[in-house]
Amino acid sequence: MSYPMPEAPLGVALIGTGFMGKCHAMAWRNVATVFGGAHPRLEVLADATPESAARHAAQFGFARSSTDWQAAVADAAVDVVSITTPNGMHRPMAEAALKAGKHVWLEKPMALTLGDATAMAALAAGHPGQVTILGYNYTRSPAYQAARALIGEGALGAPLAFRGVYDEDYSADPLIPWSWRLTHAGGGLGALGDLGCHLVAQMLGLMGPVAEVTAMTQIAVPERPSPEGPKPVENEDSALALIRFASGAQGSFATSRVARGRKCRLQWEVHCTGGTLVFDQENMNELWVHRAGEAGFTRHLSGPEQPDFAAFCPAPGHNFGFNEQKVIEARDLCAAIAGGPAAAPGFAAGLEIERIIHAMAASQGKSIAIGGGHD
Template sequence: MTELRVATIGYAFMGRAHSNAWRNVGAYFDVPDVQQAVLVGRDPAATKEAARRHGWADTATDWRDVVGRDDIDVIDICAPGWLHAEIAIAALQAGQHVLVEKPLSNTLAEARAMVDAAAAAPGQVAMVGFTYRRVPALAYARRLIAEGRLGTVRQVRASYLQDWLADAAAPMTWRLRKDTAGSGALGDIASHAVDQVQYLTGQKVTTASGTLRTFVTERPGPDGTEPVTVDDAAWATLGLDGGAVASVEVSRVALGCKNALTIEVYGSAGALAFDLERPNELRFLDGSDPASESGFRRVVVTEPEHPYLDAWWPQGHVLGWEHAFTHQAADFLGAVASGTQASPSFAEGLAVQEVLDAIESSAARGGAPLRIGE
């Protein structure tokens, strides 16, 4: 396999990030060549301008025009969540590989249907884009935990705080309507936090209790004030099958926080901490150090021995947020080339969706703990 022809559906925020990855991945990783064949968007003029800027050969205004085409190998879905299931299932049934942005879908029923479609298409790669797995510092943190450097993991704290909706006058968008977004901060950013809890520890969430809050209940829309039908913030306590307990806090109205994903993991023999606003750093504590020397050390994750770094610059030269998307594209293309399934799979995306559903159901019952799947 020497070339894969990609169609990306969506040209806005995520479409730009994915376009950057497809354009650059072959320059740094040993993967099949990528042909940026088609960019899909509903606005013809805006889509053509985005295609010109980001290196796409052609455009379309309807995803149905690219799904099933013989000259398209990969369908990359950056559309809103309510479209994920329909597009992904159609592409898998047409014999195409699929990369879909998180969360997997808006509902459990849709997520399960996507998992079934992937299982019925074992020759195609079906992957969900939990991109922060590809941040080198977090991939290295997972390695340290797997090697036993933290001992038995006891506690995890995951917080993802943003403030882009802190202003009550911020306008209505599709992300604030339940029928298009599914949920608010819960699906948008708690999905990342929950995935990291399971990815880093290697443990599955088995129980969840949650609280949701909508602080701004109305927003200005094009036709006047509209009700906000999703959450602004969410809190959860999660029980894991290895005995650890995790706390998750997310918000899109936390004034002063721009993209603050912070993760702390505490074990019997060590601890670590990460902050996405300092993406090249990992703080690590070795519990075997004498008390007189005990403390967190700052690890700058830019050495060739760190995950993904040997493809980039000399040690000490930092990477940015966008590089994780290039790493994701490299892993996806590598799975296609080798005929293996990529991780996170649709099944892993469903596992996150089940936790989010349990948090939402628990919140509706006053925060009562629920077993996953109840």
């Protein structure tokens, strides 16, 4: 596929300097080096304190720093806004950027509530000339793209079932302090909003729309220590779901932030009428494929024959990584701004992901139908 890139530099504002803020900064600094086009202008970085903003602007290569995110969003030199702040700020910042005429690159989850996500998608639909994209970087893995291509080409027959897991253990220790991430007002959903939404994004790409879910959630650690004493955990530590896809295929889904020993176990398999696909993000350069009639699975190692790998390295076996996925995400945004393929997932497709994870959170053993479509 051909991806046009902007011939004139895009002016960038970055809001937030944590883990994903740094990922966005690295992606902006590398996207033209890898994919061509004009190098973006890193105009302004906004953070909570003057000291942090100035320090990170110098480190990340931004021309200016600020503690006023509203001013950064409205800045005339800015064309696109990267938002990597805590979840509760996603809606006001994204909406302000759209109203200011900017393109928006927003980290997942899209919003705290389904109502917020619905309003954001509606606003984006009213600004068709502005590109929105959400930070579902795992869908940029060359191995995942190869799996999608095999399914799309019908190489393994029709998909029958999906089994997916995304587990980490960053909250497994009950002595880990309480934080805003554990509240509905600050974090929104728990494991579903932080981890499960990534699995849903991949699942939709492999299996198509979801028709119905039946799920249950669990709070494994009801209270966490804080300087003021124990505070309650409001959102889920883990979730399990059964899924019926619009195609008639079935699926199972599990996610946990308290799975001891698991670091980034984003793992799935797809059973098809003519074979099976298996992937694990902790071994993200491998796709295992079984075809009917073969004795077992064949290991396919990511290489330049797979989408986007060659832009980084011409040699197979030189492994692809997490931050490279983010550079591809930046490329997709830039290409859409330049008139190329639509960036995905935009806010409309992000709303579909939100519908699914919020239905899982609300289900508690009841079957819930999923409405809506995706871009």
